[in-house]
Amino acid sequence: MAIDYTEKIPNNVDLDSDRRLQRALESWQPAFLQWWSSMGPTLPTRDVYLRTAVSVGREGWADFGYVALPEYRWGIFLAERDRDRRVAFGEHKGEPVWQQVPGEYRAELQRLIVIQGDTEPASVEQQRRLGLSAPSLYDLRNLFQVNVEEGRHLWAMVYLLHAYFGRDGREEAQALLHRHSGDLDSPRILGAFNEETPDWLSFFMFTYFTDRDGKYQLGTLKESAFDPLSRTCEFMLKEEAHHMFVGTTGVDRVVERTAQLMTEHDSDDVVAAGGIPLDVIQRYLNFHYSVSLDLFGSETSTNAGNYYTAGLKGRWMEERRHDDHRLTEDSMWVDTVEDGELHRIEVAALTALNEDLRGEYIRDCQNGVARWNRILDSYGVGRSLHLPHAGFNRKVGLFAGHHIGPSGELLAEAEWRRRAPAWLPTEQDKAYVRSLMKPVYERGKIAAWIAPPRQGINGKPFEYEYVHLS
């Protein structure tokens, strides 16, 4: 049966005339829909006011409209090709970028794409039950927007696997649908993506901190000498910006509501008024931030250096950096723990690229905290939020196995465990936050623990009926 691919799958990769890609997608697309129906959002809806990517031009790259979720047109888009683009770093610096996968880098590129691809559907799986407790239709819509776009990012990675990696690529694409978040038999590759997102505070923290890791990873892949990967990631970053927005403003609104209640009741205790205490917000922040720092990998990493030298994965804003873009002679300082003390050690810059990226990320996260503290200041509550020390609660890298408090103090394990309830969400915190998670599906209404947004979506008001439940 002939399928009109352009109608079903918006794309700018000439899908209509690419038989190889058509063959791959013919079997993959039904499997994807099957996955979406079994692992996607559990809340039944008739349709949702969503943005759909339909082209890559500077203007009008997306359409807004009501869409039934399973009929969302997951498309394949690469940023426009720059025909003069050259490799910006590593030993191939200055050579034209690659339009095909070089055989010698096949395995490494495939692995990078599979790991990135594995996180995209993972977050949909982690968030599948959140619709049941959305604080407003506006938030529910944002959740689904994030979900369908994570789905599209999966498509983007699958496109690369199908188009450039032959049979191996097709098998890996299938496996992306077979691994499931938290599945005992077949878990997602990265540990952080196997934890359920149990409540909306976690969701906002996740979209702020963990999706931001995704942004930075995409930013390094955008530098890749493998041009289709670069262009794919460049386009994904456009969508990722919305996810950042959901996280940033989500935390904004929780903080704002808490500050309001603190001022109204002139007390830090906002529980009676149905708000989330600032201490609980801080503990959620501590958890999500530290888990996300782990996602950047070990402070010193051979793989990261290999990827850089080979031209597969660059640094954040590679072309704005003022150095030789090869780094064979450079060094960098990284934190470590030796003999019971925090130390800085000098290592070859090539092996410290994970730390370089984590540094960029940390600076970005500081902006968020500053933003939330401005909100607190505007209410004059006299309290603030902080990012914990980079060594706090780490399971990966040079800090793993050590017990470091949020202010960077090195502690004995027993001491750390004794004080952990002040630093990380307790069972009581989680139970309390869960108890607030009652759905509000009435248009224009919102749950008491969060402030309404200042604006709606695409010029629509907050009261707009963003979601029609079925």
Place this chain on the structure above:
Amino acid sequence: MVSGAPIEQPAAAEVSFDTDPARYRHWRLAVDGPVARLTLDVDERGGIRPGYDLKLNSYDLGVDIELYDAVQRLRFEHPQVRAVVLSSARDRMFCAGANIRMLAQSSHEWKVNFCKFTNETRFAIEDATVHSGQTYLAALNGSAAGGGYEIALACERILLVDDGSSAVSLPEVPLLGVLPGTGGLTRVVEKRRVRRDLADVFTTKPEGIRGKTAVAWGLVDEVIPKGRFDHVVSERAASVVAAAPYRGDVRGITLEPLVRNRYVTADHDRPGGIVNITVHGPDGEVPDGIARVHELGAACWPLAVTRELDDLILRLRTNEPELGTWVFRTSGDIEAVLAYERLLAAHRDTDWLANEIALYAKRTLKRLDVTSRSLIALIEPGSCFAGTLFELALACDRQYMLDDEGAAQVVLTECNFGGYPMGNGLDRLAARFHGDPDHRDRLRETATGRRIGAAQALELGLVTATPDDLDWDDEIRLALESRAALSPDALTGMEANYRFVGPETLESKVFGRLAAWQNWIFYRPNAAGPDGALRRYGTGQRAAFDRKRV
């Protein structure tokens, strides 16, 4: 500290091979009736040398010393064990193989000696499966890469978790520019009989093969969903136990900490580059029955002397690379040696300990066959080269016997005819008389059990030369001095070629073909040069290859 330049091995303390389960840093041994579990949980900071972290359950010599100890103890201390389950304490990673930074910073002789020892332990695992009825199962609860998969290959069955991620792989060629040298290349095609074209694909694919494909290609026996993994592994271990012949109510002995210099003494002649090794015969009463052998346990002479010799070989190989000639002498009462031999031979088929002692002697003699040192036996009056100890002389490259009117004697026993096969499957007399198999058979019929003096030993081809007492000192001195003047590399190559005549086996291919190719590659600029793959690994820079095929 991060450049690829090899760091000189620091003048570190001598490597010791003494350990026991209470002291293990990297393995956990748990025995539950007929099932033992050996669990790899490498202490990252526990490298035997400074300069690298043992990440991802990767191993170095120190980790393998513990594995060797565990394999030995399972045989002697836990003979009731029928199934040994090898797995990892880590989630998702069984073992990442030999530590690459360790290899990159190691001297050539350290790498070669490390590979040899690890290979010997892999064969010891297979030997335990075949001859001691202890079947090893690899329960890969995560990825097994390189040397990690090679450990699995030494096991009788390989069970791999099917979690969509865990794979078996041999990434040495694509990632490091060297070979999977711990038997990997050989066992994939010779033991698991993987088709050569598929083996070629497998060994050039750094991410390896997982799931059903791994089963279809024969790389593993079974893939098991993660949720059922532990359960199925236990079931497989139970079926191994059920299928094993009943051994009766066996009770192990204790391998007490080794007492050195009791039955084996060594005198280092550093200027001459020689170690003078003397193996001493039994002292005290010969046990009146096999029960007494069990009572004596590790103190019983045949076991005690083998442990000491094994330990000495390992320590000399690792710590004394410049002592290139080992001279073996024996000292003691031939009759007492023969009495032990008769006692153990009579019970070898029925008593587990008698069998284990013989197997241990076999493995120790095999270590000599693959030792890169010149081995010279000196047979003098007062020596006791009889049976097993004469096999020691046969393992040497030359045998000198003092012709002193019959004062020095040797004795052949039945154990010299098939009791201690070499890695190529031949016994040393068959190898020695490769050109005249009838001669070996005649020796068996006519010369076994008799005392043989120098003149007759020469005539029978059992010794190389028989200087008389006037010539002896000078002849021996000249032989040793002239050998010491030759190129150590050429000697190693020559000896290795002459020691293994006749057929090839998996074992001889690993120690011969695979090891020789690996050692050549280790020395080539494409691996070990400043821009080579091994030296560049971990720096983030890529190897630059000399593209000429050699």
